[in-house]
Amino acid sequence: MAGNSFGEVFRVTTFGESHGKGIGAVIDGCPPGVPLCRDDFEQEMARRRPGGSAFDTPRREDDKVEILSGVFEDMTTGAPITVFIKNKDARSKSYDPIKNLFRPGHGDYTYFKKYGHFDYRGAGRYSARETAARVAAGIIAGKILSKEGVDVIGYTTEIGGIRAESLDLTKLKDSPLCCPDLKKSVEMEQALEKVKEQGDSLGGVVEVRVKGCPPGLGEPVFDKLDADLARAVMSVGAVKGMEIGSGFEAARLKGSQNNDPITPEGFNTNHAGGILAGISNGDDIIIRVAVKPIPSIGIEQETTDRDGNPSKITTSGRFDVTAIPRIIPVLEAMVKIVLADHYLRNSMMSQF
Ligand SMILES: Cc1cc2nc3c(=O)[nH]c(=O)nc-3n(C[C@H](O)[C@H](O)[C@H](O)COP(=O)(O)O)c2cc1C
Numbered sequence: 001m002a003g004n005s006f007g008e009v010f011r012v013t014t015f016g017e018s019h020g021k022g023i024g025a026v027i028d029g030c031p032p033g034v035p036l037c038r039d040d041f042e043q044e045m046a047r048r049r050p051g052g053s054a055f056d057t058p059r060r061e062d063d064k065v066e067i068l069s070g071v072f073e074d075m076t077t078g079a080p081i082t083v084f085i086k087n088k089d090a091r092s093k094s095y096d097p098i099k100n101l102f103r104p105g106h107g108d109y110t111y112f113k114k115y116g117h118f119d120y121r122g123a124g125r126y127s128a129r130e131t132a133a134r135v136a137a138g139i140i141a142g143k144i145l146s147k148e149g150v151d152v153i154g155y156t157t158e159i160g161g162i163r164a165e166s167l168d169l170t171k172l173k174d175s176p177l178c179c180p181d182l183k184k185s186v187e188m189e190q191a192l193e194k195v196k197e198q199g200d201s202l203g204g205v206v207e208v209r210v211k212g213c214p215p216g217l218g219e220p221v222f223d224k225l226d227a228d229l230a231r232a233v234m235s236v237g238a239v240k241g242m243e244i245g246s247g248f249e250a251a252r253l254k255g256s257q258n259n260d261p262i263t264p265e266g267f268n269t270n271h272a273g274g275i276l277a278g279i280s281n282g283d284d285i286i287i288r289v290a291v292k293p294i295p296s297i298g299i300e301q302e303t304t305d306r307d308g309n310p311s312k313i314t315t316s317g318r319f320d321v322t323a324i325p326r327i328i329p330v331l332e333a334m335v336k337i338v339l340a341d342h343y344l345r346n347s348m349m350s351q352f
Contacts, residue, residue: 138333
């Protein structure tokens with residue numbers, strides 16, 4: 001099974017399954033001398049961990065990160081770093097009733113067609129549990145970036161068609177959905193309550209903003225910063241679209257409206273979303289991510305079994321009602337991994 005590694009210099013490989021012993025990551029290419037200890041993981045892992053809001057799966061995992069290699073006396077050594085997170089609350093038996101059925105909207109069907117089997121116990125490698133390993137790797141990437149003054153912040157701008165109208169990022173901690181518009185956050189919660197009662201789910205939009213990114217990150221031609229960010233973000237389950245800067249709206253603007261005039265003080269506007277010709281321009285990088293509704297729902301749907309016989313499936317139980325806000329630290333982590341990778345690629349160039 002290919003495709004488990006990401007990045008050129010700062011290279012992340014994740015391993016493990018949702019209902020196996022645990023999941024983890026090997027991070028190769030992290031420079032020596034980065035301060036790192038177990039406690040560094042606590043806060044970020046808690047943001048992805050289920051239980052932060054009433055709309056999260058009831059699966060309870062403490063997501064304690066064990067550092068197995070690459071760190072000595074709370075400092076990275078330059079050797080591969082291995083982090084491991086034990087699975088503690090996997091209840092595989094609860095999947096028995098649907099073990100032969102494909103969940104619509106999930107990966108069961110495509111994994112079965114490709115590999116001849118699928119991990120019906122909570123989706124194995126294509127489970128959102130795998131994203132805990134990405135968040136752990138992102139914390140290490142974040143340490144490299146924060147030294148350079150780069151900050152990555154994700155927040156909810158839309159759930160179930162309800163859109164945030166104000167973007168006051170100081171309000172994020174007051175919203176259980178990490179939405180900067182507290183009035184809209186309440187409306188989003190109400191919408192989630194309603195679909196939860198119906199056994200249904202909702203999607204939404206997350207915006208990720210990078211502040212303090214220096215100009216010059218990104219490589220011609222295939223490793224453009226926006227191309228790598230798109231690959232990283234689209235590799236997260238439930239992500240169905242992503243745009244940078246004015247994104248799809250750019251298609252409706254004139255050049256005179258979409259160009260960002262350049263002054264000695266910098267750009268007047270930021271339709272580019274901080275990236276021009278695949279290279280960061282020093283302005284905020286602005287990424288918007290479309291997140292689909294959770295596929296596992298408590299409403300009966302049509303499906304087939306492994307032999308192609310028609311059947312009905314209901315997947316109520318231990319599932320999220322929405323992937324937001326749990327997906328936010330995952331998206332931030334993927335953005336950090338890309339930026340750290342490009343930052344380290346730049347520092348290997350002689351002119352830097
Ligand atoms: C943070 C997060 C939590 C998720 N929680 C669930 C869940 O509880 N149940 C579920 O069926 N899918 C959940 N998903 C979505 C599936 O992982 C995803 O839809 C599935 O792997 C199919 O991939 P695709 O949506 O990219 O096509 C979650 C995704 C993320 C990122």
